[in-house]
Amino acid sequence: CVIEPPTLDTVTQQAVAENSPPDTVVGRPIVATTAARGVAMIYSIVAEYPPPSNPGMPRFGIGTCSGQLYVVSTNDRLDYEEQRTYAVLVRVEPNGQAASAGEGNITIVLADVNEA
Secondary structure, eight states, X not given: OOOOOOEEOSOOEEEXXXXXXXXXXXXXXXXXXXXXXXXXXXXXXXXXXSOOSSXXXXXXXXXXXXXXXXXXXXXXXXOTTTOSEXXXXXXXXXXXXXXXXXXXXXXXXXXXXXXX
């Protein structure tokens, strides 16, 4: 049985403070819904813009079951003065069914922190 592709909630912008360390939560969890009941959503990040300098070290991650974005790496420092926004393409698979996946772009806005 193929499930209708999920849709992501209307919150397409999240925020996090610049220079945040790994595991810092970014905004609130992404929520995806489908018409089917009792469906477990599996979240992943497909792409990051701009791409990280080291493809093996993404800046952001997402909780597979929770949909919560978080900071992964400080390899590419999150510096408001250098880059104020990032984007991630989030993929959601209902019950892990790739054929029924939905995707959505999420903008991550850095909050400027007084570094004086």
